[in-house]
Amino acid sequence: xxxxxxxxxxxxxxxxxxxxxxxxxxxxxxxxxxxxxxxxxxxxxxxxxxxxxxxxxxxxxxxxxxxxxxxxxxxx
Numbered sequence: 001x002x003x004x005x006x007x008x009x010x011x012x013x014x015x016x017x018x019x020x021x022x023x024x025x026x027x028x029x030x031x032x033x034x035x036x037x038x039x040x041x042x043x044x045x046x047x048x049x050x051x052x053x054x055x056x057x058x059x060x061x062x063x064x065x066x067x068x069x070x071x072x073x074x075x076x
Contacts, residue, residue: 038073044069048065048066049063050062050063
């Protein structure tokens with residue numbers, strides 16, 4: 001309960017507004033952003049899934065290659 005201590009003063013904090021006021025301008029801005037085409041080799045796709053673990057713990061879903069690729073794309 002991280003906000004229980006400040007609950008008496010939370011009513012003064014305004015809620016954030018996520019409303020689009022001008023839809024044509026918003027959609028034009030999305031079109032201006034462009035697109036990104038990603039080409040992956042079959043070797044990269046075969047290495048996308050993580051190998052099975054030999055130790056105790058949860059199973060990995062993605063390999064280190066997949067994680068590094070997604071982080072790099074996030075920077076682009």
